[in-house]
Amino acid sequence: MVLDDGLMQLETPEKTHRVFQPKVWGTQFLFELTDNPQRDFFVMSSSLASTIGLYAQADYCAANAFQDVFAHRMNSQSDTFVCSINWGIWSEAGAAMRLLMDSSIAAARQTWVNHPLFEYCVDAGPGRRVYHARLSTQRHWIVAEHRLRDRPLVPGTGFLELARAAYQDWQPCTSVELRGVYFLEPLLVPESTHKEVRIVLEERETACDFTIFSLEPETGWYENARGNLVTLLPEDNKTIAYNLEALKRSLTQERPREMGVAASIKELKCFGDVCVGPRWYKSMSNIFVGQNQALTEVILPDEYKKDLEHYHLHPAMLDLATSFASTPEAFYLPFSYKKLRLYHPLPQQITAYARYLDKGQSGAATLSVDILLLDSTGATCASIEGFTLKKVTAEVYETSSSPVAPPDLHPELRQGMSGVEGAEAFRRILNQSLPQVLVSTQDFAGVRARNEAKTMVRFKESALPELREFTAAQWQSHRVEGTETVQGSFESQQGISADTGAKVVEIFCQVLGVKNIGLEDDFFELNGDSLQAIMVTSRIRDIFGVDLGPDALFDYSTAAELAKAIQTQNKPVIDQPPNQSQDVEEMFLRQQVYNLSDEEVEAMLGRLS
Incomplete structure (x- = not known):
């Protein structure tokens, strides 16, 4: 297969x-070469x-269309089953994968991130950034000090800090809001090695999506958590100060x-199936109910105060400030956050005030709470709405979902077909009799609509350099020495001045390379x-x-009509001498191409075809 980009009229x-x-x-060669009775x-x-x-x-489209027609023709004439499979995009192979990944790799530049959880980040296309983490018990206390049955485990609050830190690195801001956060899969870290983790940020119209992935070497990538991030506006950043003593007195x-x-591990203490380190158990206080x-x-001990320079949503402190609301009679794990607003980094001492949304019933399947995090003066540091915990058994922390597409893939490939899916589709195609089958993992109507939209955008964005180079060459090569134009007075014809009419006819002759053109x-x-036509208007x-x-030229296709339009046009755009610079010509061509509507592009392409 060969791809060779180019506008059709320049082929x-x-x-x-x-x-x-x-x-x-x-x-055709392979069909003739394999023509024998043994061909199935x-x-x-x-x-x-x-x-x-x-x-x-x-x-390339025409070459593939030939294969489709060939299949229909030969399937009706040959004893052999002949079929053309119109494959969609592949995620693990194919020309699109190679081209997109090659362009992504070429454009990717690793950028250091000033946070102890990250290795670096990569801009993976417009509005998309991928943060790389390599978590291990040797380097990261969030897993060394947090374990489930002695197995290092990233706490749910660790996901929040990963997302928060990535977003505020990409979009520096004072206050941030996390919305619709869901914890999907546990992130267990091996004791003796590291775990590859990716935090993918993707800009949307009103928010930034985040997804956290981790790699199981033998089975692939899994999605651990997802949600949205937004920067808090000044009007949303207003908080209320509370009387801490009054809050305590209201609790009996x-x-x-x-x-x-x-x-069994030094410096860790166990609370049921969960074992934690000193950042957890040394920060605990009594609970008022x-x-x-x-x-x-x-209260984070002084020996860990430096954590707060980087961990603005300190995972250990936030874990204690949210998990204390669960009842001791059952084992609960975090499930989701409706909304978490961080107004400023958590200080060394916070007060967590929880209000149960479902009466805090002991042993209930779920618990939902709103939580305020207050500093020592009663000012709000963060607020949490709709934090939900689920009653579970420890066994739930075994990976149960299916692998997903690698997060480092180009966005256009993530919905592509895997090799396993392709093999299954191929097997099913061989068990039917149609000469042509379309295969796509995406909605076909949606693919067609997106493709048409991309064609319009790409035509406007990338056609300019080729058009400029082509028109410049054509302008020189199509000049006709001694071109004969229409003689006589133009003023008598439709009120056109002699100078305007003569110049328009001369432009026609030079662009088209034709002599003796009439008005x-x-x-x-x-x-x-x-x-x-663009050369003429230029x-x-x-x-x-x-x-x-x-x-x-579509509206005024003769020299007479064009000359008259020039004389009645009252919108001169630039006042320059006739011999304009190359930069001005390029600016004009750029304006012309970018001002084309979708309908105008379709009309121009239709005329070209």
Whole structure:
């Protein structure tokens, strides 16, 4: 398979031959070579491009269309089952994967991130950034000091800090909000090695999506958590100060903090199945309980105060400030956050005040609470709405979902077909009799609509350099020495001045390379095309300082009509001498191309075809 990008009107026989050779001539050669009674089937790997089109790949689309037609023809004439499979995009192989990944790798630049949990980050395309982490018990206390049955485990609050730190590194801001956060899979870290983790940020219209992935070497990537991030606006950043003593007095029962039991690992203490380090158990305080509400203080020891320079949502402190609301009679794990607003980094001492949304029933399947995190003066550091915990058994922390596409893949490949899916599709195709089958993991109508939209955008964005180079060359090569123009007075014809009419006719002659053009001769009947039309409007703007727009020739296709339009045009766009610089011409061409509407692009492409 050969791809050779290029606008259709700039194609050459040599380029087309290179693209056609493997698909057109290769197909016929293989069909003849394998023509024998033992042949069970003849299947060609065509592409969806033959059906939905592909920008700047007219020859490639045509080559695949040949395979489709070949399958229909030979399937009706041959005893062999002949089929053309129009494959969609693949995630693990194929030309699209190679091109997109090569471009991503070429554009990727590793950037150091000033946070102890990250190795570096990579800009993976417009509006997408991937943060790389390599977590281990030797380097990261969030897993060394947090274990489930002696197995190092990233706490749910660790996911929040990873997402928060990545977002505020990419979009520096004082206050941030995490929305719709869900914990999907546990992130267990091996004791003796590291765990590869990716935090993927993707800009959307109103928020930034985040997804956290981790790699199981033998089975692949898994999605651990997801949610949204937004920067808090000043009007959303207003907080209320609370009277801490009054809050304590409203709570009638004081429950001593749990002391835990020594774990088999040095400096860890176990609280049921969960074992934690000193950042957890040394920060605990007594719990005050009232009707549908509870309160506790979390004070990080001085020896760990430096953590707060980087960990603005300190995972150990936040874990204590949220998990204390669960009842001691059952084992609960975090499930989701409806909303968490961080107004400023957590200080060394915070008071967590929880209000139960479901009366805090002991032993209930879920618990939902709102939590305020207050500093020592009662000012709000953070607020949590709709924090939900689920009653579970420890066994739930075994990975149970299926692997997902690698997070380092180009975004356009993440919905592509895997090799396993392709093999299954191929097997099913061999068990049917249709000569042509379209295969796509995405909604076909949606793929077609997105492809058409991309074609418009890419035409406007990338056609300019080729158009400029082509029109410049054509302008020089199409100049006709001693061009004869229409003689006589133009003023008597439709009120056109002699100077304007003569210059427009001269432009027509030079662009089209034709002599003796008359005022009423139609530009397109003289075999003019849309590229030459742009050349004409460019020269008109160059000479007359009047912008008629790139589609002027569609409305005024004769020299007489165009000259009259120039005289009645009251919007001169630039006041420069006739010999404008190359930069001005490029600026004008850029304006013309980018001002094209989708309908104008379709009309121009239609005329070219």
